[in-house]
Amino acid sequence: MKISELETSLGTGSYASRDITLVKGSGATVWDDSGKQYIDCTAGIGVANIGHCHPELVDAIHTQAGTIMAVANAFANDVRVRCMEKLISISPSGLDRVFLCNSGTESMEAAIKFARQSTGRKSVVSTMRGFHGRSLGALSATHRKEYQDPFAPLVPGFVAVPFNRAEAMEKAVDTDTAAVILELIQGEGGVRPADAEYVSAVERICHDSGALLVIDEIQTGFCRTGKMFACEYFDLKPDILCLAKAMAGGVPMGAILVNHKIQTVTGTHGSTFGGNPLASAACLAAIDIMEKESLAQRAAELGDALVSRLKEQNLPLIREIRYKGLMIGIELRQKVTPVLRELQQNGILALPAGQTVLRLLPPLVISHQQLDSVLDGVISVLGAQG
Numbered sequence: 001m002k003i004s005e006l007e008t009s010l011g012t013g014s015y016a017s018r019d020i021t022l023v024k025g026s027g028a029t030v031w032d033d034s035g036k037q038y039i040d041c042t043a044g045i046g047v048a049n050i051g052h053c054h055p056e057l058v059d060a061i062h063t064q065a066g067t068i069m070a071v072a073n074a075f076a077n078d079v080r081v082r083c084m085e086k087l088i089s090i091s092p093s094g095l096d097r098v099f100l101c102n103s104g105t106e107s108m109e110a111a112i113k114f115a116r117q118s119t120g121r122k123s124v125v126s127t128m129r130g131f132h133g134r135s136l137g138a139l140s141a142t143h144r145k146e147y148q149d150p151f152a153p154l155v156p157g158f159v160a161v162p163f164n165r166a167e168a169m170e171k172a173v174d175t176d177t178a179a180v181i182l183e184l185i186q187g188e189g190g191v192r193p194a195d196a197e198y199v200s201a202v203e204r205i206c207h208d209s210g211a212l213l214v215i216d217e218i219q220t221g222f223c224r225t226g227k228m229f230a231c232e233y234f235d236l237k238p239d240i241l242c243l244a245k246a247m248a249g250g251v252p253m254g255a256i257l258v259n260h261k262i263q264t265v266t267g268t269h270g271s272t273f274g275g276n277p278l279a280s281a282a283c284l285a286a287i288d289i290m291e292k293e294s295l296a297q298r299a300a301e302l303g304d305a306l307v308s309r310l311k312e313q314n315l316p317l318i319r320e321i322r323y324k325g326l327m328i329g330i331e332l333r334q335k336v337t338p339v340l341r342e343l344q345q346n347g348i349l350a351l352p353a354g355q356t357v358l359r360l361l362p363p364l365v366i367s368h369q370q371l372d373s374v375l376d377g378v379i380s381v382l383g384a385q386g
């Protein structure tokens with residue numbers, strides 16, 4: 001039995017299989033168990049922004065693994081503190097405290113709980129096509145029938161409104177709204193950027209009603225879109241910022257950063273592994289690499305270059321290209337699955353975002369040559385299928 005088949009038989013069947021077994025990675029390259037090489041435009045779904053196995057990250061993990069890895073949150077830890085200070089220093093102003101956890105969905109849970117606790121309000125407004133995670137609270141804010149229906153009843157008090165429509169948000173938010181949850185570019189929902197006027201309207205609506213503005217940068221954060229955080233494009237100062245994915249270079253980690261409006265009560269929320277020194281050391285190393293290698297700027301430049309060259313092709317199969325930095329969504333006039341399969345056969349791994357969007361989330365260290373190969377590969381597959 002192939003390893004990919006064995007994994008399918010051992011798993012709960014929660015994941016669709018791509019039928020290959022990845023065993024090694026370096027930079028933007030990954031290898032399968034037969035030695036075949038791929039350019040990885042998935043980056044573990046937006047995780048490996050600094051590339052696979054960056055030597056400085058590997059060193060930092062190695063050193064911390066030999067120092068201390070398990071420290072209960074009742075005790076302070078030097079590396080955890082430096083990680084918290086660093087996160088605060090790179091985040092939008094006003095966010096001056098941190099809660100550390102282990103994944104995106106956990107950061108959303110913390111955001112929802114802290115918002116309810118701080119405001120004494122119950123309702124939470126999110127947007128259609130938004131994706132915020134799979135645990136019950138985060139899932140309640142992830143308005144998609146296929147994800148929600150099998151697990152009903154969900155957490156009460158959640159409503160979803162159409163994305164990019166300020167009037168709908170205005171109507172939904174009232175004096176019982178604890179939080180409005182928003183992605184600045186919807187990732188899983190098809191790579192759909194929020195309009196600047198919409199974002200400033202949402203900010204004003206939250207301000208006027210006393211609802212807290214929770215910005216989900218789990219996918220857009222850490223240089224992916226051409227800035228450390230997409231908030232910088234909008235000069236946005238959220239009340240709560242949710243982070244995960246790329247923040248520790250591949251070591252599981254999540255975080256929320258909060259402003260003065262968030263008041264928590266000691267003992268009401270926590271996480272055994274949150275702020276684990278190993279993850280904290282990895283996070284410090286990953287951010288250091290992002291800064292030293294100017295990965296935000298690199299993402300912006302490479303994204304512009306790839307998209308402008310792809311647009312020049314005028315491929316009939318492409319309906320629209322939406323992107324910011326190296327978060328790229330290519331909306332097709334057909335289902336994306338056969339395109340993904342063909343690209344994979346040709347040595348390029350890419351992602352879907354819904355049924356018809358081809359999503360590219362390569363490591364931001366991808367070389368110019370690799371990016372050219374991705375472009376050639378996409379043009380040839382879309383040209384042949386069109």
Ligand SMILES: Cc1ncc(COP(=O)(O)O)c(C=O)c1O
Nearest residue numbers: 103104105131132133187218219
């Ligand atoms: C915007 C956004 N929020 C939340 C999540 C959930 O993160 P995790 O899978 O780490 O729980 C994701 C994951 O894809 C995401 O893209």
